[in-house]
Amino acid sequence: xxxxxxxxxxxxxxxxxxxxxxxxxxxxxxxxxxxxxxxxxxxxxxxxxxxxxxxxxxxxxxxxxxxxxxxxxxxxxxxxxxxxxxxxxxxxxxxxxxxxxxxxxxxxxxxxxxxxxxxxxxxxxxxxxxxxxxxxxxxxxxxxxxxxxxxxxxxxxxxxxxxxxxxxxxxxx
Amino acid sequence: xxxxxxxxxxxxxxxxxxxxxxxxxxxxxxxxxxxxxxxxxxxxxxxxxxxxxxxxxxxxxxxxxxxxxxxxxxxxxxxxxxxxxxxxxxxxxxxxxxxxxxxxxxxxxxxxxxxxxxxx
Ligand SMILES: [Fe+2]
Ligand SMILES: [Fe+2]
Numbered sequence: 001x002x003x004x005x006x007x008x009x010x011x012x013x014x015x016x017x018x019x020x021x022x023x024x025x026x027x028x029x030x031x032x033x034x035x036x037x038x039x040x041x042x043x044x045x046x047x048x049x050x051x052x053x054x055x056x057x058x059x060x061x062x063x064x065x066x067x068x069x070x071x072x073x074x075x076x077x078x079x080x081x082x083x084x085x086x087x088x089x090x091x092x093x094x095x096x097x098x099x100x101x102x103x104x105x106x107x108x109x110x111x112x113x114x115x116x117x118x119x120x121x122x123x124x125x126x127x128x129x130x131x132x133x134x135x136x137x138x139x140x141x142x143x144x145x146x147x148x149x150x151x152x153x154x155x156x157x158x159x160x161x162x163x164x165x166x167x168x169x170x171x172x173x
Numbered sequence: 174x175x176x177x178x179x180x181x182x183x184x185x186x187x188x189x190x191x192x193x194x195x196x197x198x199x200x201x202x203x204x205x206x207x208x209x210x211x212x213x214x215x216x217x218x219x220x221x222x223x224x225x226x227x228x229x230x231x232x233x234x235x236x237x238x239x240x241x242x243x244x245x246x247x248x249x250x251x252x253x254x255x256x257x258x259x260x261x262x263x264x265x266x267x268x269x270x271x272x273x274x275x276x277x278x279x280x281x282x283x284x285x286x287x288x289x290x291x292x293x
């Protein structure tokens with residue numbers, strides 16, 4: 001009997017499922033950042049709004065990267081449905097706290113995938129996910145840096161205006 | 174069973190239960206699911222799509238729901254021309270059949286890897 005399973009795809013059903021789950025999470029990140037951009041825009045933080053528009057685009061690119069990987073390996077990539085995207089925040093600071101929280105969640109999720117891949121001996125996907133681990137290093141750095149500005153600059157007086165102007169200057173090098 | 178008649182493709186039995194049987198065709202690279210009085214041909218992708226859909230059905234929820242329409246579930250994988258209209262018991266049986274088939278396919282995969290590919 002031919003090994004039809006392997007002929008069609010090198011992804012196991014389980015790995016395909018966790019990758020589709022990650023596709024959904026990246027799409028959710030993208031939607032969440034868009035909501036954050038909306039909040040910042042509405043409240044007069046134009047630079048932060050731009051920052052989150054860019055983040056939102058990046059997350060969509062992450063989603064597509066996994067999407068195409070699944071298809072390239074003969075699997076089925078599922079276009080995700082995104083529900084319950086938070087769009088109200090209590091403060092400028094809370095937006096950035098949530099952004100960092102979201103990045104931490106994504107890092108954990110990617111760690112879990114790599115863990116599952118090792119168990120399934122799917123080293124091809126481990127190699128693929130390495131790019132995401134590196135990306136998370138940068139993403140967490142930027143999110144943490146942004147939040148630190150609130151302590152360094154302080155929110156009193158024109159503090160928030162100043163923070164908004166420092167946000168675009170954060171770079172990971 | 175439906176598939177007793179002669180076909181021009183040789184079918185190998187993957188897994189059988191009381192309720193049905195899954196066959197593989199090495200010539201056509203596809204599966205035949207003989208279940209509920211019909212044998213339906215599935216491509217590899219459609220076969221796993223079918224399994225995903227069947228696994229998604231939550232049997233306890235279905236049993237607990239008082240509406241008449243929840244007695245049956247319609248499953249049409251991959252826009253195939255075929256669809257299944259199944260009762261709760263039938264879904265349980267199909268779940269078992271497909272899960273068993275998947276284990277056998279994985280076993281076949283492992284055997285191929287260990288016995289054939291690795292020694293080449
Ligand atoms: Fe991401
Ligand atoms: Fe991110």
